[in-house]
Amino acid sequence: MNAPRISYLIPSVTKTNFIKHVNIGKIRRISSSIYSYTQPERPEPKQTETETTIIDNYRLVSGIVLTRPPQILRDPHPFEREYYLYQQKLEQIHSPPFPEDFYFKKGSIAEKRWKEKKVQDKKNALSIFSRFNDKINTDKNSDDIEERDENINDDKSFSDVEEEEIKIASRITQDDLNNNLKSLNRALQRTLYLIVKKPRNEYSWQFPQGGVNLKENLVQAAARELEEECGNKMDVWFVGRRPIGYYKYNYPRDFIARDKNIKGSMVFFMKAHVFAGQVNVDQKEIVDFAWVTKQEMMQFVPEPYYIAVKDMLSEF
CATH class of the missing domain: 1.10.20 (Histone, subunit A)
Structure with missing residues (x-):
C-alpha cells in the first residue's frame, strides 16, 4: 500500500x-x-442563498468606499509658486528670440496683435505663480508696443481672425458657497466620499455596507447593497476585487443577548469611483446621505469608526 x-x-x-x-x-x-483516523465532518445545516455569511460568530459585511476624484488641480503650495516662477524666468532668459520679421510684416495689424497677446499671456502666467503681481516686469518687446488704433475694430480682416476670449471659471462653485453636501459639484480640488445615515441614534453615519450572502463575493455584495440603499441612478466602477481596509467591531450587549451566535461584524471595504448620477436613498435602511472630504467626515462618523477608516482616505 x-x-x-x-x-x-x-x-x-x-x-x-x-x-x-x-x-x-x-x-x-x-x-x-x-x-x-479523524471523525467524519458533520453535515452543515441547509442555508438559503439570502442568509448572511457568519465567520467565527462574526457577520461578514462588505462596505463601499465610493469616491468622486478631484476635478481640478489643487492650489499650489507657496513654495511651489515661487519655484514655478523661477523656472518661468529661466525659460524666458534662455529661450531663443522669436523671428518676428519672418512671420509678420513690420507695422501690420497681425504683428501688433501678436505682441499684445504675448505680453498678456506672460502677465497671466506670472500672476498665477507669484504674489508679486504688481512688481512683474515685462520683457523688452513690451516697450515697443503701440496703443491699439481706434480703427482696428473696423477692419474686417482683423475681426474675422480675432479669437474668442477664454473665460476661466471660478474654482469655488455655488454649491461651495451654499455648503451643499449633497452635491458633487463642490470641493473640486478634493476627493469626496459618500456616507449614508441609518435611522438610529448612535453610529448612524457610515459608508454604505451590508451583509455578504452565501455564494456571493465582496464585490457582488457591495454592488448589491449600494443599489439597494442608494438606488441605481449612479454610474459606478469598482477599482479592484480586493478590499482596501478592514474593520471589526462587537455588537451591544442587548443585541448579543437576543442572538448569542453573533458577536459583531467584520467589514471589508471595497473601493469604487462614481462617474455620473446621484444618490437616491430608499428612506428605509437609509434616510440621508452626504458627499464629504476626509476632514469633513470627522463631523459625522463616530471617533472609533473614523480612526478605523482614516488611513484608507486621501488627504486631497
Missing part, C-alpha cells in the same frame, strides 16, 4: 535522492494516517 503512494507522489527516484524521497514519503504517510 505504501509503495504505490510513494511512486504516485514521486515519479522518479535515483540513488542520489533516494533517502530524501523516502523521508518525504514517511512524512506524507504519517499525515495521511492522522486524517484517516
Whole structure:
C-alpha cells in the first residue's frame, strides 16, 4: 500500500535522492494516517442563498468606499509658486528670440496683435505663480508696443481672425458657497466620499455596507447593497476585487443577548469611483446621505469608526 503512494507522489527516484524521497514519503504517510483516523465532518445545516455569511460568530459585511476624484488641480503650495516662477524666468532668459520679421510684416495689424497677446499671456502666467503681481516686469518687446488704433475694430480682416476670449471659471462653485453636501459639484480640488445615515441614534453615519450572502463575493455584495440603499441612478466602477481596509467591531450587549451566535461584524471595504448620477436613498435602511472630504467626515462618523477608516482616505 505504501509503495504505490510513494511512486504516485514521486515519479522518479535515483540513488542520489533516494533517502530524501523516502523521508518525504514517511512524512506524507504519517499525515495521511492522522486524517484517516479523524471523525467524519458533520453535515452543515441547509442555508438559503439570502442568509448572511457568519465567520467565527462574526457577520461578514462588505462596505463601499465610493469616491468622486478631484476635478481640478489643487492650489499650489507657496513654495511651489515661487519655484514655478523661477523656472518661468529661466525659460524666458534662455529661450531663443522669436523671428518676428519672418512671420509678420513690420507695422501690420497681425504683428501688433501678436505682441499684445504675448505680453498678456506672460502677465497671466506670472500672476498665477507669484504674489508679486504688481512688481512683474515685462520683457523688452513690451516697450515697443503701440496703443491699439481706434480703427482696428473696423477692419474686417482683423475681426474675422480675432479669437474668442477664454473665460476661466471660478474654482469655488455655488454649491461651495451654499455648503451643499449633497452635491458633487463642490470641493473640486478634493476627493469626496459618500456616507449614508441609518435611522438610529448612535453610529448612524457610515459608508454604505451590508451583509455578504452565501455564494456571493465582496464585490457582488457591495454592488448589491449600494443599489439597494442608494438606488441605481449612479454610474459606478469598482477599482479592484480586493478590499482596501478592514474593520471589526462587537455588537451591544442587548443585541448579543437576543442572538448569542453573533458577536459583531467584520467589514471589508471595497473601493469604487462614481462617474455620473446621484444618490437616491430608499428612506428605509437609509434616510440621508452626504458627499464629504476626509476632514469633513470627522463631523459625522463616530471617533472609533473614523480612526478605523482614516488611513484608507486621501488627504486631497
